[in-house]
Structure formats: structure tokens, C-alpha cells
Amino acid sequence: MSKIPNWFEETPHAKKNFEEFLLPMAGKENLKFLQLGAFTGDASVWMLDNVLTGKGSELHDVDLFIETPELAFLKLEWGGIENTYLERTSKYTNVTLYKQHTHVFLKTAPLDYYDFIYVDACPEAVDVLIEAELSWFSLKVGGIIAFDDYEFGMERVNHLKTPKRGVETFHSRRREKLSLVNVPTHQVWLKKESN
Numbered sequence: 001m002s003k004i005p006n007w008f009e010e011t012p013h014a015k016k017n018f019e020e021f022l023l024p025m026a027g028k029e030n031l032k033f034l035q036l037g038a039f040t041g042d043a044s045v046w047m048l049d050n051v052l053t054g055k056g057s058e059l060h061d062v063d064l065f066i067e068t069p070e071l072a073f074l075k076l077e078w079g080g081i082e083n084t085y086l087e088r089t090s091k092y093t094n095v096t097l098y099k100q101h102t103h104v105f106l107k108t109a110p111l112d113y114y115d116f117i118y119v120d121a122c123p124e125a126v127d128v129l130i131e132a133e134l135s136w137f138s139l140k141v142g143g144i145i146a147f148d149d150y151e152f153g154m155e156r157v158n159h160l161k162t163p164k165r166g167v168e169t170f171h172s173r174r175r176e177k178l179s180l181v182n183v184p185t186h187q188v189w190l191k192k193e194s195n
């Protein structure tokens with residue numbers, strides 16, 4: 001079994017983007033954030049400690065704690081990962097874990113509800129596209145949707161196995177209603193300008 005990674009701190013730009021684009025919202029009341037793919041809760045704890053501190057602000061995390069094929073080589077112990085998540089988030093009253101497939105969760109997610117959606121679950125292009133398209137209805141106008149792993153290394157090997165084509169298809173389909181928040185590198189951050 002390998003050491004459990006901390007992708008939030010260790011991947012280039014993840015934490016830096018959170019600091020740049022989410023800290024300006026810190027402490028506001030009634031912020032609603034959604035994270036698709038929570039893992040051990042590294043990004044969850046950061047958002048709860050640094051941004052979702054105002055009255056009524058909440059985080060919804062969705063994770064099945066399952067091994068997706070591209071992580072199989074790490075030989076992680078997923079029961080331990082789930083327990084780590086549960087232990088780390090147990091002291092917060094404003095986080096809810098939905099142990100569901102992301103697509104199933106999004107099909108009944110509230111409409112025009114979230115200020116921020118972080119898409120970081122299964123990296124396959126089609127999965128990311130479905131998550132993005134379903135998230136569209138749940139994201140408020142003025143809200144931000146961010147995708148991790150945009151330039152994930154397997155793009156050169158098999159473009160269906162990486163988020164890039166999914167993100168690009170979503171962006172080009174909704175181009176007139178989205179603005180680009182960052183220069184796309186490892187992550188893409190987009191703002192919903194209209195419905």
C-alpha cells in the first residue's frame with residue numbers, strides 16, 4: 001500500500017487557486033459549496049476552516065470511496081480513506097457527506113443552489129462532461145465551477161481517460177454563458193454569467 005496522497009496540497013495550483021478565488025468569499029453568510037470527490041477531506045477541511053465560516057454556510061461532499069482504474073496502481077485502502085474523511089470532518093456541523101455516485105446525486109440536487117462546485121471525482125472525459133452538464137442546473141448565476149486534472153498526463157495516451165475533452169465540450173457548449181476565471185493549467189475555473 002502506498003502513502004495516502006494529499007492532492008489538494010501537492011498538485012500544482014489546487015490550493016493556490018482556492019486561495020485566490022475562494023478566499024474573497026470567506027466568512028460570507030449562506031454560502032453553499034459542493035465537492036464531487038472528497039477523498040480524505042483535504043480540500044473539505046480547507047474550505048470549512050477558511051471560507052465556509054459564516055452563518056448558514058455549508059459544504060456538501062459526494063464520494064463513494066471507490067477505486068477508479070487510474071488510481072489502482074496506488075493500492076490504497078479505501079475503508080481507511082473513508083474513515084480518515086469521517087474523522088477529520090466530524091467536528092464540523094456544516095458539512096454533509098453523500099455517499100452516492102456523483103451522477104445519481106446530481107440528478108436530484110437542488111436547482112440554482114451552489115455558489116461553488118468542485119469537480120474532482122472520476123477523471124474520465126464522459127463522466128466529467130455529465131457532471132458538468134448536471135451541475136449547470138445546480139450552480140447559481142454568479143457561481144463558479146472548477147475542474148481538477150485538466151492537463152492530467154494520460155491525455156496523450158487516451159483522451160477518454162482524462163477530464164480535458166469533457167471540460168472543453170462543456171465550455172464550448174455553454175461558452176456564451178460562462179467566463180473563464182483562470183488561465184487553464186492543471187485546473188479550469190469557470191463562472192456562470194447567466195442561465
Ligand SMILES: C[S@@+](CC[C@H](N)C(=O)[O-])C[C@H]1O[C@@H](n2cnc3c(N)ncnc32)[C@H](O)[C@@H]1O
Binds near residue numbers: 008036
Ligand atoms: C482525486 S480524489 C478527490 C480529492 C479531493 N477533491 C481533494 O482535493 O482532496 C477523487 C475521489 O472521487 C471519488 N470518486 C470517483 N468517482 C466517483 C463517482 N463516480 N462517484 C462518487 N465518488 C467518486 C473517489 O472515491 C475519490 O475519493
